[in-house]
């Protein structure tokens with residue numbers, strides 16, 4: 001089993017997928033922009049070979065270079081788990097005649113307008129939306145759709161350049177702030193709770209499923225620095241409150257022609273009970289969501305994904321044992337972390353439920369909270385009871401404080 005895996009080193013969790021591929025018996029041919037000498041030994045031991053390319057995001061260039069590199073070597077799979085590489089992987093599969101999702105199918109997971117059109121065509125509820133390429137189109141679109149609206153990049157990530165737009169004045173501000181974005185989606189603002197629907201699929205059918213709740217919604221968390229964003233995986237997927245979202249999610253996978261691998265979808269539950277599609281990618285969620293899912297079931301999805309991708313089987317147990325919460329912290333002040341309060345007390349009282357504590361240490365430079373969801377670090381905790389898990393997460397959010405100066 002020869003696997004070309006794009007971007008095996010970055011983002012860091014890609015090294016875990018590389019490990020997973022090697023563990024299920026694949027020979028991994030990595031492609032990245034980092035020099036081979038700079039790769040950590042823990043990664044290199046799982047790579048059969050590695051190609052350094054000058055511009056990883058240049059789809060045509062990477063396709064040509066990899067094609068020349070592996071042609072005639074009998075490659076069985078071309079895979080990518082990083083959002084910006086999934087189309088390049090599809091292009092290469094088509095060029096090499098390797099099985100897997102087509103370029104057109106993957107486009108349905110990358111282009112937010114196309115995905116909504118395809119999902120809507122299957123009779124599913126999506127926000128009403130218009131693709132806009134200029135301020136004039138946006139103004140006309142706003143007149144047609146009516147406020148409140150959301151303006152966001154057609155191929156965005158991490159809520160970057162995403163704005164709630166409630167008025168003409170908001171629209172002008174949002175347009176000014178998104179001038180560098182070539183194409184946007186202007187869409188109906190959906191009020192309600194926001195959840196994920198995550199899977200590892202075999203031929204579009206979930207072998208593994210997960211739902212997590214955002215507390216608060218990512219757009220709010222990304223707009224207010226004082227918030228400690230919390231995401232909690234839900235242990236009990238069989239509850240009535242989630243049934244609509246899970247059913248929607250499964251039908252979206254069919255509508256978009258999902259094949260093998262990870263998906264990460266977001267959906268809204270309106271106060272009326274109506275569920276609305278948000279967006280979907282054919283790759284895992286970021287910001288440690290895979291770690292959260294692993295802690296939910298005590299399994300290793302890095303390896304199980306690899307098993308699915310290579311051999312079409314999923315062997316881990318899917319019994320859900322815990323609600324797993326991640327709490328991202330943002331320090332007060334700028335510069336270096338100067339002190340952390342409340343952590344020792346929290347760990348003394350509730351440390352048995354904490355599975356990872358990765359706050360930046362005193363002395364470390366603060367991260368840019370707009371650029372990384374992980375912010376100044378995180379705490380992962382878990383509990384079998386939903387209310388207890390959320391209560392503990394809220395305690396970390398409010399009682400643990402990081403300072404910088």
Ligand SMILES: Nc1ncnc2c1ncn2[C@@H]1O[C@H](COP(=O)(O)OP(=O)(O)O)[C@@H](O)[C@H]1O
Pocket residue numbers: 127150152155156157158159160162187188189190191194217218219220266278279
């Ligand atoms: N139509 C919408 N209605 C309400 N909120 C939205 C809408 N679209 C996006 N958002 C908010 O903005 C966030 C980012 O948008 P999303 O489409 O998920 O892009 P990204 O790829 O950046 O995650 C969402 O998680 C949600 O909180």
Ligand SMILES: [Mg+2]
Pocket residue numbers: 158159266279
């Ligand atoms: Mg999103």
